[in-house]
Amino acid sequence: MMKTEAGEAFRSRVRSFLDRELGEGWPGIGALTPEERAVFRGRWREALREERLLAPTWPEEFGGGGLGLAEQAILQAELVEAGVPVLPLDTDQFAFTLIGPTLLHWGTPEQKARFLPRMLTAEDRWAQGYSEPGAGSDLFALSTRAVLDGDEWVVNGQKVWQTAAQDANWIFALVRTEPGESRGRGISMLLIPIDQPGVEVRPIRTITGEDEFCEVFFTDARTAADNIVGPRGAGSKVALTLLGFERGSASGALYAGYRIELDRLVALVRDRGLDQTDWVRDRIAQAHLRLEMLRYLGERNLAGALSGAPPGPESSIIKLYESEYHAQITELALELLGDDAVAWSGEPGVAHLGPDPLGSPSSPAAWIRQFLTSRAATIYGGSSEIQRNTLGEQVLGLPREPRPVQEAR
Amino acid sequence: MNTQAERDELRSVVRSFLESAQDLAAVRTALEHGHDAKTWTRLTGELGLGAVGLPESHGGTGASLGDLVAVTEELGRLLDPGPYLPSLVLAARLLTAAGGQEDLVAELAEGRRVATFVAAADDGTPLAAREQDGALVVSGVAPAVVHGATADILVVVADLDGAPTVVLVESGAPGVEVQPLPAVDGTRPLAAVRLTDAPATVVAAGAAARAALAETLCSARIALAAELVGVAQGALDLTTAYAKERQQFGRAIGSFQAIKHRLVDVMMEVEASRTLVRRAAEAVDEADPRAEELSRLCKAAASEAALLAGKASVQVHGAIGFTWEHDAHLFLKRAMGASRLLGSARDHRQHIAALLLDGHAATLEESR
Ligand SMILES: Cc1cc2nc3c(=O)[nH]c(=O)nc-3n(C[C@H](O)[C@H](O)[C@H](O)COP(=O)(O)OP(=O)(O)OC[C@H]3O[C@@H](n4cnc5c(N)ncnc54)[C@H](O)[C@@H]3O)c2cc1C
Numbered sequence: 001m002m003k004t005e006a007g008e009a010f011r012s013r014v015r016s017f018l019d020r021e022l023g024e025g026w027p028g029i030g031a032l033t034p035e036e037r038a039v040f041r042g043r044w045r046e047a048l049r050e051e052r053l054l055a056p057t058w059p060e061e062f063g064g065g066g067l068g069l070a071e072q073a074i075l076q077a078e079l080v081e082a083g084v085p086v087l088p089l090d091t092d093q094f095a096f097t098l099i100g101p102t103l104l105h106w107g108t109p110e111q112k113a114r115f116l117p118r119m120l121t122a123e124d125r126w127a128q129g130y131s132e133p134g135a136g137s138d139l140f141a142l143s144t145r146a147v148l149d150g151d152e153w154v155v156n157g158q159k160v161w162q163t164a165a166q167d168a169n170w171i172f173a174l175v176r177t178e179p180g181e182s183r184g185r186g187i188s189m190l191l192i193p194i195d196q197p198g199v200e201v202r203p204i205r206t207i208t209g210e211d212e213f214c215e216v217f218f219t220d221a222r223t224a225a226d227n228i229v230g231p232r233g234a235g236s237k238v239a240l241t242l243l244g245f246e247r248g249s250a251s252g253a254l255y256a257g258y259r260i261e262l263d264r265l266v267a268l269v270r271d272r273g274l275d276q277t278d279w280v281r282d283r284i285a286q287a288h289l290r291l292e293m294l295r296y297l298g299e300r301n302l303a304g305a306l307s308g309a310p311p312g313p314e315s316s317i318i319k320l321y322e323s324e325y326h327a328q329i330t331e332l333a334l335e336l337l338g339d340d341a342v343a344w345s346g347e348p349g350v351a352h353l354g355p356d357p358l359g360s361p362s363s364p365a366a367w368i369r370q371f372l373t374s375r376a377a378t379i380y381g382g383s384s385e386i387q388r389n390t391l392g393e394q395v396l397g398l399p400r401e402p403r404p405v406q407e408a409r
Numbered sequence: 410m411n412t413q414a415e416r417d418e419l420r421s422v423v424r425s426f427l428e429s430a431q432d433l434a435a436v437r438t439a440l441e442h443g444h445d446a447k448t449w450t451r452l453t454g455e456l457g458l459g460a461v462g463l464p465e466s467h468g469g470t471g472a473s474l475g476d477l478v479a480v481t482e483e484l485g486r487l488l489d490p491g492p493y494l495p496s497l498v499l500a501a502r503l504l505t506a507a508g509g510q511e512d513l514v515a516e517l518a519e520g521r522r523v524a525t526f527v528a529a530a531d532d533g534t535p536l537a538a539r540e541q542d543g544a545l546v547v548s549g550v551a552p553a554v555v556h557g558a559t560a561d562i563l564v565v566v567a568d569l570d571g572a573p574t575v576v577l578v579e580s581g582a583p584g585v586e587v588q589p590l591p592a593v594d595g596t597r598p599l600a601a602v603r604l605t606d607a608p609a610t611v612v613a614a615g616a617a618a619r620a621a622l623a624e625t626l627c628s629a630r631i632a633l634a635a636e637l638v639g640v641a642q643g644a645l646d647l648t649t650a651y652a653k654e655r656q657q658f659g660r661a662i663g664s665f666q667a668i669k670h671r672l673v674d675v676m677m678e679v680e681a682s683r684t685l686v687r688r689a690a691e692a693v694d695e696a697d698p699r700a701e702e703l704s705r706l707c708k709a710a711a712s713e714a715a716l717l718a719g720k721a722s723v724q725v726h727g728a729i730g731f732t733w734e735h736d737a738h739l740f741l742k743r744a745m746g747a748s749r750l751l752g753s754a755r756d757h758r759q760h761i762a763a764l765l766l767d768g769h770a771a772t773l774e775e776s777r
Binding site for chain 2: 266269270275276281282284285286288289292293294296297299300313314317320321385388389391392393395396397398399400401402
C-alpha cells in the first residue's frame with residue numbers, strides 16, 4: 001500500500017493511543033482468561049469510543065471520527081497487530097458495519113440522530129434478521145410479514161441464525177409489507193425492539209457447543225411506523241446496499257489477523273519438530289503464498305475504493321478466497337497435530353468466528369475449534385457456491401442458472 | 410516510471426499489434442517454421458517494444474519492471490512465439506545489470522540481433538570457464554536453452570576459478586554445438602547447447618556478476634509470471650466464450666454450475682496472481698527488500714494459475730478441445746513449458762519454506 005504522510009501521522013496517533021491504553025508488555029487479548037477478557041472488552045470499548053475510533057468513518061455529529069477509508073484501514077491493522085479488538089462486542093459488527101452505514105445512507109435525519117449515538121454507547125445492541133427457515137441463500141423467499149396498524153407495524157414470523165441476538169435489544173429485519181407482491185418486491189426493512197412480549201429469542205448451540213446464534217420468533221411484535229429504513233417495498237434494495245458495506249469494511253484487519261494466525265502455525269511446526277519435513281514445508285510455503293495473495297487483493301480493493309472506483313469483483317473474490325484460505329489453514333493445523341487432533345486438550349481458543357487474536361493459545365483445543373468455526377464463513381454472507389454463481393454471471397458474463405418458477409416474469 | 414493508465418496504453422499497443430499481425434493461425438505457423446522474423450523486428454524495432462523496461466543508457470524507455478510486465482502479460486495472452494524472454498528479459502537485462510555492453514543491448518532491443526541465456530540450469534548454475542593461451546574459453550552443457558537455435562549470441566554464466574562470471578559467446582563460434590529439442594510447447598523452441606572450449610569475452614566477474622545474475626533472475630521470474638498470467642487469461646477468455654455459445658440439453662453449458670464454478674476458480678487464480686505480479690514488479694522498482702521473495706511467490710502462483718486454466722480449457726471444450734486443430738492445447742502446452750522455466754511452483758515454495766522455517770539469513774545471503 002502506498003504510504004502517505006497523513007496516513008503515517010494517523011498511524012503514530014493510533015500507536016501512542018495504544019501505548020497509553022495498553023502499557024508495556026501487553027500480550028494480546030488472547031492471553032487473558034475468559035473473565036479478564038469480558039472486563040477488558042468493556043474497558044477497551046470505552047477507550048475506543050472516547051478516542052472516537054469506535055466508528056472512525058462516521059460523521060462527528062453522531063459520535064464518529066470523521067475519518068476516511070484509508071485511516072480506517074490503518075486503524076484496523078494497528079489494532080489487530082496490537083492484539084486488541086476492532087469491534088469489542090459481538091453485536092458491534094452489526095451496528096458498525098451493517099445497520100449503521102445503512103442508516104447513514106438511507107436513514108431519515110430523525111433515525112440517524114436517534115439510533116447512531118446509541119450504537120456507540122451500546123445502549124442499543126443490534127442483530128441481523130434476514131435468514132429464515134425457508135429462506136437462506138434464496139433470501140427473497142422470506143415470509144415473515146408486517147402490517148401497519150395505526151402508527152405501529154405488527155410483525156409475525158420467524159428468523160433464524162441471528163448471531164449474538166441473545167445479547168441484542170434491537171433487530172433489523174427484512175419482512176413482507178406489501179401483500180400481493182412476490183419475491184424481492186414486497187419487502188421492507190424494519191427496525192424492531194427485541195425487549196417486548198411479542199419477540200422471543202432462543203439460542204441455538206453451534207458445532208462447537210457454544211451459543212453463537214439464535215432463532216427469533218415474532219408473535220404480534222410491534223414497532224413504530226417510522227422504524228422503516230428506506231421506502232416501503234424497497235427492502236431488497238436497502239439490503240443489497242448493506243451487503244456492499246459488509247464486504248468492504250474489514251479489509252484493514254484482514255491481513256493482520258491471518259498473519260498472526262500463520263505465525264502461530266509456524267511456531268507450532270517448530271514446536272513439534274516438523275520444520276524439516278518436506279510436505280510440511282511445502283504446505284507452509286503454500287499457506288504463506290495464499291495469504292500474500294489475499295493481502296494484495298485486499299490492498300487493491302482498498303485502493304479501488306479510495307480512488308472512488310465502483311466496487312469491482314475484488315470483494316467477492318476476497319470473500320471466497322478468505323473463507324477458503326481460513327478453512328484450509330485450519331485443516332493444515334489439524335494435520336500437523338496428527339493424533340492430538342482428536343481430543344479437546346489444552347487451553348481453548350478465543351474468537352467466535354475468524355482467526356484467534358494475538359496471545360491466543362496454540363493448543364489442540366484451540367486449533368480444533370478454529371477448524372470447526374472456519375466452516376461458517378463459506379456458508380454465511382453468501383455461500384461459496386452463491387459467490388461463484390455471482391462471479392460467473394457478473395464478471396465472466398456466463399448465462400444465469402434457470403431461475404425458480406416464482407420469479408419467471 | 411509510467412502510471413497505470415500509461416501501462417494500460419502500452420498493453421493495448423501490444424495487443425492490437427499482435428491481434429492484427431500475429432493471430433493464433435500465425436502462431437501455428439511458428440510451431441513448424443519458427444517465429445516470423447519480420448513480426449519480431451516490427452514488434453521490437455518499429456513499435457519500440459524491445460526497449461521497454463531497459464534503462465535509457467542502453468537505448469531503453471527507462472528501467473521499470475512495471476512497464477515490462479505490462480508487455481509480457483500481453484505476449485502471453487496471445488502466445489507470442491518470438492524470443493522476447495531469452496533475448497530481452499534474460500540476456501539484455503543480464504548484460505545491462507552486469508554493466509557496459511550498451512551497443513549490444515541496444516541492438517537486442519531493436520530486434521537486430523537475438524541473444525539467449527545459457528547456464529547448466531536456468532537457476533544460473535554455471536558452466537566451466539578457463540584461460541587458454543591468454544584467452545577465455547567455456548565448456549559444458551546447457552540441456553534446455555530457450556530459443557537456443559535462433560540466437561546469434563549466447564550470454565553464458567560460467568565459473569572461473571570459483572568466481573561466477575558472465576561471458577559472451579557468438580553462436581557461430583567454434584566449439585558451439587546446438588541441438589534443437591522436441592519441445593512440448595512448440596511456441597517456445599528449446600535446444601541443448603554444448604560448448605567445448607568455445608571462445609568467450611568477459612562481461613562481468615565475481616561479486617558484480619553474482620549480483621547481476623540474482624537481479625536478472627528476480628526480474629525475469631516476475632516478467633515470466635506476468636506472461637503466465639497472460640496465458641491463463643487467454644485460455645480463460647477462449648473457454649468462457651465457448652461456454653456461452655455451446656448448447657447442450659437445450660441451454661448454454663456455461664449455465665451449468667460445474668462449468669461456471671470451474672471457470673470462476675480459474676478467474677480467481679488469474680486475478681490473484683496478476684495482483685501479486687504487479688506488486689512484485691513494484692517491489693523491484695522500489696528496491697523493496699522483499700522483491701526476491703515476491704518474485705518467487707508470483708512465479709509459483711502464476712505457474713499454477715496457467716496450468717489450471719489450460720487444463721480447464723481442454724475439459725470445458727470437450728472433444729474439440731482434445732484436437733490438434735483447436736487452440737486449447739496451445740495454451741495448455743505454453744503453460745506446461747513456462748511453468749517449469751525459471752523454477753517450478755514447487756521449487757519456489759522450497760525457497761519460501763527456507764525463508765519461513767530456516768530463518769531469513771540463508772535467503773538474504775543468497776539474494777546478494
Ligand atoms: C455462523 C453463522 C452466522 C450467521 N449469522 C446470521 C445472522 O446474524 N443473521 C442472519 O440473518 N443470518 C445469519 N446466518 C445465516 C446465513 O446467512 C445463511 O446460512 C446463508 O444465507 C445460507 O443459507 P442456509 O443456511 O439456509 O443454506 P441454504 O441456502 O439452504 O444452502 C445449503 C447449501 O446449498 C447450497 N446452495 C443453495 N443455493 C444454491 C444455488 N443456487 N446453487 C448452488 N448451491 C446452492 C449452499 O451453498 C449450501 O452449501 C448465519 C449463518 C452462520 C453459519
